[in-house]
Amino acid sequence: MGIARTSLPLLLLALAATASLPAQDGVVLTTSGVDRLALGGELRGRTEVRDPARPTTNVGSRHDNFGRFRVHLDARINDNVDAFLQLQESVNGGGSPSADTLHQGYANLYALFNTFDFQGGRFEMAYGNERMISADDWSQTGNAFDGARLIYAGDPFQVDFFVTQAVAGQGAAHADVQFQGLYARYNGSPVTVDAYVLRRDDSVLRFDDLTFGALARGDYEGLIWDLEAAFQTGDHGRLDAAGFAFAANAAWTFDQGFSLGAGWDYASGDDDPTDSDDGTFRQLFHYNHTHLGWADIVLWQNVHDFHFDAVFPFDDNWTVEGSLHWLMLAEDRDALYSGMGSAGVATVAGEDAIGTEVDLGLRGQINPNVEIFVGGAQFMAGDGIRANDDQFWVFGQLRIIF
Template sequence: MARTELARGRNMKLKPGGGIMPQRLKFFALFAVISLFPLGFAKDYDKGDKEKNSVDFEVDGSIRYRYEYWQQHPFLWSGVAFPGFGFFGSDVFNHNYNNWHLLRSRIGVKASLNEDKFAYIQFQDSRYFGWDAAFGYQGFDAMTPDLHNYNDNGFFGVTQAYMQVNRLWDTPFGLKIGRQFLEYDDQKLVGSDDWSNYGQSFDAIKLMFRHEYFDGDLFYSQLWPFYPVDDIYGNINFFGFHGTAKFTEGHTWSGYLYGYRDGNLGVPGGFGFITDPNEDPFPVTDTSKTLLWTLGTRAEGEIGGTGLGYAGEFALQFGNWYQTDVSAFMFELDAWYKFKEVTSQPYFGAGFTYASGDDSADGDKNTFVRLFPSPHKHLGYMDLVGMQNIMSLELKAGVTPVQQLSLQAAFSFFWLNEERDAWYGAYGSRFEVDGDGGTMGRDSVWTSKTLGNELDFSLKYKYNGGLWFKAGWSHFFTGSALQGLVIDDASATKVDLEDPNWIYIQTGLDF
């Protein structure tokens, strides 16, 4: 569940109206003016500076409400399980019931000079109702870069604000500058995270290439919001290249190289240490900076219009993660079949996902870093499993009995890859079993790799005029890895984690 957007961590608050963010916005605005006027708008100004260009305006918006109910949620905001929270006895551990309401409103305005040149700004207001939402259930302690660190639970701001020129000098090259969504492939690694109550934006400059047979993006961004811990994490950058070859109809092949750089030399509280959560703290030095590279490729398509589809992706990570050398990878394989001649369009499919984990505290990092995905639609709808130290097999099916109504079901099997590494949620938080070393994640000692199974049912109904409804129920069958967990270190009391349940109801109006 994307509960992490609700609250994250330890009294982290954005500083309204001050600090680094206004300076960054001013920088992007100034850079956009300097860049776009002499390039994309050059032809208009050749006719005379006094000529007034007509502007077309378009307005769009959406309002979305969601209610969520949890029974036996295994995560807390600190990223650890209930046994580590300090409660006593299995009653608190296993019998928790939580619910909350989420409301997100967006309004956007597009101002166009023509089809090639326009500006867009989108305002967003995100609210929660119900105190349970404040607990968040995912942690700032997560070892992965993550944008979901809001602690205020209610937030109003600018989620998109950019200028775009599609064809510079009538070439296939374009330019997009400002706050924007980055969405690539199936959003397993980079996405806008629409399920989140906040979404996921980047302050970025992007050079685009669009052609009949190839699309490419070269981008550089600073994260927004950057980690809001006393404004000390303002130097985290995400950049890269993504290209898609459309070599034949119905098939695409893409390749990418992403870079993640953390140039900070400070940590929350000013303790003078910088650390991978899976390694021991160490003194800050000029060489402690992170530069993580992700090199990958993806293919997807349908074979000959038969209804038989496929998708596959492989990514390799290397570089430095604070003081550790990185060697990690992930891959996925999916196949499905849709009965295209049947009115109700039934389909079934299967998917396999593998993301590496780490087996020791040897100074090398083998746990795959999930980057900035839209995780909700991957690895189960409950968001209890993320693409780190995991092996998953998914069986899925769906049908559209009437044009407005679609039904889906899925059953997933989850195994840990390494018993010495943690179980990671979709938003990066950890559920670990501490070993002798007591280091989070890397010194976990699981007695089994069998994490459990998840059953998901969901439906969507399109009413009319942009009004829609969604609902779902999910159940997690805990595996042997979650049996006999110690809840009280003093008495060594052991309990079995009971099966979590999750229900959601959602509706929205898009216009």
């Protein structure tokens, strides 16, 4: 409630301040030593229907309306300093009270000692293909982190070191998740390589683990591919972390931008719940919605996802997208780690078939400031789900950018 009481007054003050400034050539100018001050934002609404609410029998359908409003101020102080403030109001379901939050508020200092850039405050982070660290833009709140980041951006290397705390309600279930890391990239051609070590310290779950990993990406004559692998060590409560994850994807792009792709995303499960090891790979800040199916049936834990993907742009503004996912448990002695589309489901002992999902959507622009995304998913539940039932999910989203 404290955030809610302070965000709206700050927003009103920001709007009032910028409204009183003189404008020139479409840019807000100031006379207080700030080179440039820009105001922008986003208004996004989405409606969803799930039938049934989870893929089990004797469960009714669910209809939700979601909203998100963001407004930001982007201040360029001079060539070496800028600052960014972004306030966010989100509604998780029609008729629900809105939540006012500071989503981002940070300063950037450039060319420190002619070598480093520094960022401090609250900010989003997204690295690689967003399997480990994502902004999670599909959600109503996104992911945000409080802390600092030191960046070395050379040629061809970039190295980021960050010390943060995940923000409760914006990617973290509570305020006791410390997150630090070293993320390095080699910007080569035709292959780029990322390597990272990430530490999570969750005092509530009693996780204190390290994730070591690498990502390679390339583009060769229309073939775009990526390979990523990671393993975990450390403590998961009284158990020793011993999870492993792997992803391999390739897509062929043809004339007019049409592409076909295939891939395999894997995250290990625990094959022996009686020993002292936790063999389940415990995801960090993964963008599940993008990689593991739009219906959000699974997390990147104890899962195989074999998928085929297609993208067909039929003009400059509109694109049809589709994918097919075969989902299986990596270990049938471990749990199904449910996403929002399957919360509360139980598994069948000895069965590993989660199900098959088909996604189809249309994405496009009415004009540069208005985006529409409509589509849905049909999930055919497998024998691994107790009292299984197929689920149909459909959505429509409107996004206005200013």
